[in-house]
Amino acid sequence: MTKAGRELIAACCVVIFGGIIVAGAIPLLKTHTESVGPGYLPLIYGAAIIFLGGALIVRAGLSLRHAAPVEHIRPVTLLRTILLFVTLVVYAVLLERLGYLLSTWLSLFICFCVSGKVRVVRSIAYALIFAMASYALFTRVLTIALPKGLIGF
Amino acid sequence: MDLALALHQLLTPEILGAIVVGSLIGIAGGAMPGLSSASTMAILVPFTFSMHLFTAVILLAAVYTGAQFGGSITAIMINAPGTPEAAVMTFDGYAITRRGEAGRALGISVLSGLIGGVISTLIFIALALPLAKFALSFGPVEYFALAVFGLSLIASLASGSMIKGLLSVLVGLFVTIIGLDPITGTPRYTFGLTELYSGISFVPALIGLFAVSEAVILLTQTEPLIDKNPNMPVQEASRLPSRTDVRSVLPSIGLGSLIGTVIGVMPGAGAAIASVIAYNEAKRWSRNPKKFGNGALEGIAAPEAADKATVGGALVPMLTLGIPGSGSSAVLMGALVLHGIAPGPLLFKNNPDLISILFLSLLAANVIVALFGFWGIRYYVRLVQFNPAVTGTLIIGIAVVGAYAYGGDILAVWVTLGFGILGYFMKLLDYPSAPMILGLVLGGMLENSLRQALIISGGGWTTLISHPLGAGLLGVAVLSLVLQMVRAWSHH
Numbered sequence: 001m002t003k004a005g006r007e008l009i010a011a012c013c014v015v016i017f018g019g020i021i022v023a024g025a026i027p028l029l030k031t032h033t034e035s036v037g038p039g040y041l042p043l044i045y046g047a048a049i050i051f052l053g054g055a056l057i058v059r060a061g062l063s064l065r066h067a068a069p070v071e072h073i074r075p076v077t078l079l080r081t082i083l084l085f086v087t088l089v090v091y092a093v094l095l096e097r098l099g100y101l102l103s104t105w106l107s108l109f110i111c112f113c114v115s116g117k118v119r120v121v122r123s124i125a126y127a128l129i130f131a132m133a134s135y136a137l138f139t140r141v142l143t144i145a146l147p148k149g150l151i152g153f
Numbered sequence: 154m155d156l157a158l159a160l161h162q163l164l165t166p167e168i169l170g171a172i173v174v175g176s177l178i179g180i181a182g183g184a185m186p187g188l189s190s191a192s193t194m195a196i197l198v199p200f201t202f203s204m205h206l207f208t209a210v211i212l213l214a215a216v217y218t219g220a221q222f223g224g225s226i227t228a229i230m231i232n233a234p235g236t237p238e239a240a241v242m243t244f245d246g247y248a249i250t251r252r253g254e255a256g257r258a259l260g261i262s263v264l265s266g267l268i269g270g271v272i273s274t275l276i277f278i279a280l281a282l283p284l285a286k287f288a289l290s291f292g293p294v295e296y297f298a299l300a301v302f303g304l305s306l307i308a309s310l311a312s313g314s315m316i317k318g319l320l321s322v323l324v325g326l327f328v329t330i331i332g333l334d335p336i337t338g339t340p341r342y343t344f345g346l347t348e349l350y351s352g353i354s355f356v357p358a359l360i361g362l363f364a365v366s367e368a369v370i371l372l373t374q375t376e377p378l379i380d381k382n383p384n385m386p387v388q389e390a391s392r393l394p395s396r397t398d399v400r401s402v403l404p405s406i407g408l409g410s411l412i413g414t415v416i417g418v419m420p421g422a423g424a425a426i427a428s429v430i431a432y433n434e435a436k437r438w439s440r441n442p443k444k445f446g447n448g449a450l451e452g453i454a455a456p457e458a459a460d461k462a463t464v465g466g467a468l469v470p471m472l473t474l475g476i477p478g479s480g481s482s483a484v485l486m487g488a489l490v491l492h493g494i495a496p497g498p499l500l501f502k503n504n505p506d507l508i509s510i511l512f513l514s515l516l517a518a519n520v521i522v523a524l525f526g527f528w529g530i531r532y533y534v535r536l537v538q539f540n541p542a543v544t545g546t547l548i549i550g551i552a553v554v555g556a557y558a559y560g561g562d563i564l565a566v567w568v569t570l571g572f573g574i575l576g577y578f579m580k581l582l583d584y585p586s587a588p589m590i591l592g593l594v595l596g597g598m599l600e601n602s603l604r605q606a607l608i609i610s611g612g613g614w615t616t617l618i619s620h621p622l623g624a625g626l627l628g629v630a631v632l633s634l635v636l637q638m639v640r641a642w643s644h645h
Contacts, residue, residue: 006582007582010578010582010584014320017324021327021342024341024342028339028341031339036603036604036607037337038334038336038337038339038341039341041326041330041599041600041603042327042330042341042342045323045326045327045330046327048319048323049320049323049324049327052316052319052320052323053320055316056316056317056320059316077373077374080372080373081369081373081577084369084372084373085369085574088365088549088570088573088574089570091553091570092553092563092566092567092570095553095557095563095566096563100554100557104550104553104554107549108546108547108549108550111372111545111546111549112542112543112546114372114373115372115373115541115542115545115546116542117540117541117542118540118542118543126543126546127546130546130547130550131550134550134551134554138554138558141203142200142202142203142558143203144202144203144558145561146554146557146558147557147563
């Protein structure tokens with residue numbers, strides 16, 4: 001995909017986001033009649049986002065006409081990025097269910113594996129050391145409670 | 154301000170330890186390619202929860218000072234700037250290193266940073282007190298105008314596209330809307346989730362935008378971040394600059410210090426812009442401009458002094474007006490808020506001890522960073538050989554545990570990861586993330602002051618232009634945006 005193509009997709013997302021903000025502001029405007037009620041600024045922000053997003057669409061559209069060099073995202077990078085995002089989401093889901101120690105160890109181990117730059121045995125060790133050290137630091141030294149989950153820590 | 158009391162407090166082991174540890178962490182963070190001073194500070198914020206306010210703020214201020222220098226070490230030694238603002242240092246610094254004179258280049262860098270940092274700290278204290286006293290007379294109209302003025306500068310001075318800078322600000326402003334409306338109590342954009350009623354916390358968002366997004370880049374990139382030079386002349390580090398060298402760069406250091414302080418005061422401009430401007434000005438005023446790019450010592454002195462001088466400059470609007478001058482000062486502001494301190498003119502009235510000790514600590518941090526700079530050059534260079542996958546993974550771990558510890562619930566973790574993913578895409582598409590953080594900081598002030606002003610005036614919008622200072626600031630904000638648009642259009 002060309003850079004302009006990527007910019008165009010991003011600008012369309014921006015406009016949709018602005019539209020959602022405006023849609024959320026309209027009911028607030030109807031229920032409150034003060035000069036500047038709770039829906040006033042969201043409406044302005046949403047409208048401005050749509051306007052600027054529109055400007056970016058026009059700019060990206062004009063750029064599409066020129067023969068811009070095609071930018072290939074390497075499949076490895078794309079795969080790593082997707083896997084990493086999935087890992088982060090699963091980490092957040094499991095944090096309170098499995099407990100801090102287990103979920104952190106598993107998630108960080110997967111992060112090491114996704115990067116492809118650390119050996120498996122070292123990944124297991126590094127992730128375990130970090131999880132245990134940070135758990136001890138936060139719960140014992142800083143006396144901050146972390147999720148205990150199924151196994152109690 | 155009681156400087157004698159502050160000096161007494163400064164000399165306690167806890168505060169001195171915070172300065173030393175903060176300086177070392179900052180130098181290490183700055184030297185690692187991929188970590189900026191803001192992200193290094195953001196990672197550390199959760200660790201300051203249980204610290205005393207003074208220790209926490211001073212630790213982060215020392216990290217800020219150290220990171221500015223750390224970025225330059227790798228720029229000079231191996232042509233790999235550790236931070237964006239150190240990129241200019243590669244122009245002449247690496248050229249000198251290749252001549253086998255790395256020690257001269259690093260020595261000038263340390264000295265310039267020290268002088269720049271000290272000058273800006275002195276200017277900081279000279280400017281901050283009168284500005285804070287002046288700001289005490291501000292009402293809602295002035296605060297609204299100030300917020301608009303700050304945001305207009307942030308958007309127009311953001312690197313790259315102005316439209317993207319404005320969009321980044323607007324998204325930050327919108328995020329501050331989420332939660333219960335402070336005046337009517339109406340839920341806004343909460344989608345029925347009671348967890349969102351108290352709004353989206355600033356600190357988890359900041360950790361996500363600065364730290365998690367950079368961790369994702371470190372973990373997913375396939376090309377090495379730096380070209381390691383196998384013939385890196387580390388042994389040359391001990392050869393320091395001569396007196397003649399020092400004398401020849403003093404005017405450039407002075408020039409860079411002034412440029413850095415002035416640009417640091419302007420919200421959103423940042424150290425990267427200050428370094429480039431200082432380099433260009435030093436070249437313009439130099440007797441031998443042709444030497445620039447081929448190993449001119451002035452080419453190191455001016456940007457390094459400007460880079461370090463932005464630290465003191467950026468603290469002026471943050472502490473006096475509650476408007477952070479850079480991403481790093483926004484993190485420092487987050488730490489203050491975390492400890493129940495609201496930056497603004499009342500800070501100088503209610504917490505004069507904090508200001509005094511921060512002032513002395515910044516001076517001490519500059520000296521300590523310089524000492525560590527001379528002593529540890531050959532060791533810091535090894536930091537770039539640290540595996541980025543390990544760095545990235547550890548950052549994610551620290552960010553998640555820090556966010557949970559901050560929020561006390563899973564929502565803070567979702568916010569951190571969500572903003573981390575958003576920040577990654579913003580970097581990929583060249584959307585600046587610093588304006589969003591500043592939008593997050595200023596959004597509440599903007600809305601509350603506007604609505605308060607309108608309630609006081611009975612709904613009359615003319616109140617916004619009836620106060621001379623407010624009207625002036627709004628006029629300058631509009632003018633700066635229009636001028637920037639015209640300039641962008643003419644470039645196009």
